Amino acid sequence: MNDLTERQKFILTLVIHEYIRTATPVGSQHLVARYNLDMSSATVRNELAVLTERGYLRQPHTSAGRVPTEEGYRYFVSRLIQATELPDSTRRMISHQFYQMRHDVEQWMRLAASVLAHQSRAASLVTAPHPEKARLKHLELIATRGRQVLMVLVMVGGEIHQRILILSEPVGQERLSQVAHHITTLYHGKDAEQIRALRSLVEGLEADILEWVLEEMEHVDSVVAGEIYLDGLTNVLSEPEFTASDEARRALKLLEEPTLLQDLLARTVLTHSPGGVQVLIGGEGTWEELRQCSMVLGSYGAPGLVMGTLGVLGPMRMSYGRAISVVRFMSNLLSDLVSETLMDDSAIKSDEEVSHE
Amino acid sequence: MNDLTERQKFILTLVIHEYIRTATPVGSQHLVARYNLDMSSATVRNELAVLTERGYLRQPHTSAGRVPTEEGYRYFVSRLIQATELPDSTRRMISHQFYQMRHDVEQWMRLAASVLAHQSRAASLVTAPHPEKARLKHLELIATRGRQVLMVLVMVGGEIHQRILILSEPVGQERLSQVAHHITTLYHGKDAEQIRALRSLVEGLEADILEWVLEEMEHVDSVVAGEIYLDGLTNVLSEPEFTASDEARRALKLLEEPTLLQDLLARTVLTHSPGGVQVLIGGEGTWEELRQCSMVLGSYGAPGLVMGTLGVLGPMRMSYGRAISVVRFMSNLLSDLVSETLMDDSAIKSDEEVSHE
DNA sequence: ATTTAGCACTCTCGCGCTGAGAGTGCTAAT
DNA sequence: ATTAGCACTCTCAGCGCGAGAGTGCTAAAT
Known part of the structure; x- marks a missing residue:
């Protein structure tokens, strides 16, 4: 599987360019005309035949122009393309x-x-x-109505997740803020696994809340993006x-x-x-x-x-x-x-x- | 501008139904066949002619079936349609x-x-x-790095907005929490206008932060949805x-x-x-x-x-x-x-x- | 040994034609 | 008022055909 000659690469590039431009099969005469090639269409035809045999081009039907194959594009992208930087x-x-x-x-x-x-x-x-592994940065709990609480979870890296919790009984904003602050200081920078290992540090309401936090963090981890x-x-x-x-x-x-x-x-x-x-x-x-x-x-x-x-x-x-x-x-x-x-x-x-x- | 007869309404309904189903112009014979009408195609034809003259139907070309016009749909929707509830x-x-x-x-x-x-x-x-007029429910400030602070704004109604602030000098998390708590208690439930009127209640860092809050809230108000x-x-x-x-x-x-x-x-x-x-x-x-x-x-x-x-x-x-x-x-x-x-x-x-x- | 000119061949595509089918409007009969 | 009958119109799918573009091959030229 020896390589293509320079000219073959050149022609392959031209075909791909032209096909991208026009979306129609491109023929030999068309190429020499459009790019003022200093060779004849017959020469191009020979090269096209080689490229076709190699599997880089194909003809939709006998006697139509050539169209790049998947392999053609792949070859072009991996070896022929020159970096066009944005202006x-x-x-x-x-x-x-x-x-x-x-x-x-x-x-x-x-x-x-x-x-x-x-x-x-x-x-x-x-x-x-999205973090590879969610690590807790900050927890905030906001009383909304009755037993409902809005939980705002900030991850290291800045990702924010929110969720509505329903507690078993109403809890005041003061208390919620305390809980949030406590959890934040205890578990700051930890990932779900680490938190789970250390969850016996809290109990009662705080433990319940922490369970929600863990659930959400594990959910975040389970999503790849x-x-x-x-x-x-x-x-x-x-x-x-x-x-x-x-x-x-x-x-x-x-x-x-x-x-x-x-x-x-x-x-x-x-x-x-x-x-x-x-x-x-x-x-x-x-x-x-x-x-x-x-x-x-x-x-x-x-x-x-x-x-x-x-x-x-x-x-x-x-x-x-x-x-x-x-x-x-x-x-x-x-x-x-x-x-x-x-x-x-x-x-x-x-x-x-x-x-x- | 007297109204359509019952039969005309009925036929209009059928035409619209059929056109919605098939997306092709519907003709008189087709109608009687498909719906087993107990009248002849000629009768239908006459009615179709009336409906066409009234502007509810139109023919793409002479001797094609009828297609509903905008007015046809409008009449149908406003007067003919019967409520089909979901199962x-x-x-x-x-x-x-x-x-x-x-x-x-x-x-x-x-x-x-x-x-x-x-x-x-x-x-x-x-x-x-989206709130018609944003009212502050809760403010949270989270130190991220150096002078950068993540501001989380919760509106009455639950909408959450976040934004990154850059302060003129680093401020610790403790202080930020204090500020956030103070602002929350002072301005809870107020809209941007009310807060602006009462902004002299705070000064220094808190006033600066409040300015950001106001900016964000006014931005929220400016968006309709x-x-x-x-x-x-x-x-x-x-x-x-x-x-x-x-x-x-x-x-x-x-x-x-x-x-x-x-x-x-x-x-x-x-x-x-x-x-x-x-x-x-x-x-x-x-x-x-x-x-x-x-x-x-x-x-x-x-x-x-x-x-x-x-x-x-x-x-x-x-x-x-x-x-x-x-x-x-x-x-x-x-x-x-x-x-x-x-x-x-x-x-x-x-x-x-x-x-x- | 390449490259090129010439040529016969193939295949698509757009064109015009045509006949079938569907639909209409009108008239006369029911 | 409704309907059967009929002549007429228009679209559309199918067909044939010729132009055009492109190819591969061979033989001549460089």
Whole structure:
């Protein structure tokens, strides 16, 4: 399995580019005309034949142009693609937007999804930062009415969970605050397992509350990713291979199913480190519905503390260069933001502007 | 403008039903055959002619069947439709699901969106309960790192807002808790305006913090609705009038634009009371992109305290009976849930089961 | 030994045509 | 008032066909 010649690589690149542009099979004459190649269509034809035999291209039918195969895209992505960085002005603009709303993590997620979708012209998905193992940072209990209590749980890393408890009898706000404070000081920084080991430190009402806390924390641990933000579904919808095909419906249906997405993203989070970008072509790795789609996935976060996933999903015929660069950029940007803002224990130098009304 | 005869109403109903079922123009012979009418097709034809002249039906071209017009649907919805309640078993099942997760408002919203989408077989949208005027219930300040502080704001009605503050100098958790407690006791139950009037009660750090609180509360007031939950986009996508038409893209694009949705829902919230259901046909009321769509909207909540909107969006050729009944049902169900769980000041009798580990 | 020109061949796609089918409106009979 | 009958209209699926694009192969040229 010796390699392709330079010219073959070059031609493969051109075919892929052209197919991404036009969504129609590309022929030899078309190529020489459009790119002013200084060889004849016959030469190109020979090379196309080789590439086809190698499995990188295929013909929809005899005597039609060539279309890249999955392997073709894969070869292109892994060996041929050259890093197209986003223009500097764009990067600045995007960073600026993020730093303008440094106070709200949820808005970051939305903005990240929106930027990914716009820049890649595909559908995007982003998960909120999520701890690998939830550790308690702060507990708050707020009396609402009668026996009902609003429990607000802040995890190390900044994730917030809320839940309504129903006690067996009414308890005043004063007492609740005491309990919350006590639990917070006792178990600050501990994960569910550690808390469970030490739960005999409290009793009575406090023990009951702690049970709720544990339940919630274990629930948090059982979910692999935070909330999922989507954007740009309409982008992929308007691609020709999706209009009127029921392939579209199935793919979009997938995106409406949060559990499936969780699964999908879980693998990614586990299998690679932030900064790196993973490209899945044609639903690679058992995803029947996405056979026509590709994904470019990355992750972000502060390793060991909180992590999130982000990526774009488009037709297999998507602009990988653009997608990879924007995913990588956003991955780094969000990592920086998260580290700067949410980190807790580590001693990272901070030199943000003093903003204080 | 005298009214239609009974038979004309009857035939109009049949035409609409049949068109909703088949999505193809319906003709006279077809009607008599399918519904075993004891009149001839010629009679039906005459009536169809009348209905067409009145503007309730139209022919795509000479010698094709009839299709309902916007006015046709409107007449049908406002005067002909008979309330089709959801089967009792379904209602029970849905209620049960909700009461099973009484601890998490966010999950209610997701479930509500999901139920609406499934039952109506259209796209659904639900907004989280949102106060008309935010009133402070509880403030919590949590030290994170250096000068950074996580502010958690709980409003009367249960809405929670969080935000990261950056102080001019580090402040310990003890002090922060004090400040939060003080502000909570001073301004509990007050809205932004009232707090602003009384802000001279505090000074120094507390005054600074209060400024952030006010800013956030005023921001909350400026938004007309809570977070928006969508579901079932793929339902409407698979309708024949949407496949391959770029009408589809524009309509879905609308749903990706949160600000537009806010606008749209705002009108509804303002213009009618919970329990009532509003039907907008053909993007009635200036919504160009939705000319092919209809919406069935309702609202829910505890009047004066928190309100939310919910509804379904489908092709004009949607099953209004089903949609109206499910929207009404969900509207009432959510109202009950919200009242039972989130209400605060009013003295509503509560008789929930004692659930306490 | 490549590259290229030429050529015969294949396959798709858009076009116009056509006949079947569905539906209508009108008129006359019931 | 209703209905049977009928002539007419319009869509739509199917078909044939020619243009166009693309291929593979062979033989000549570099």
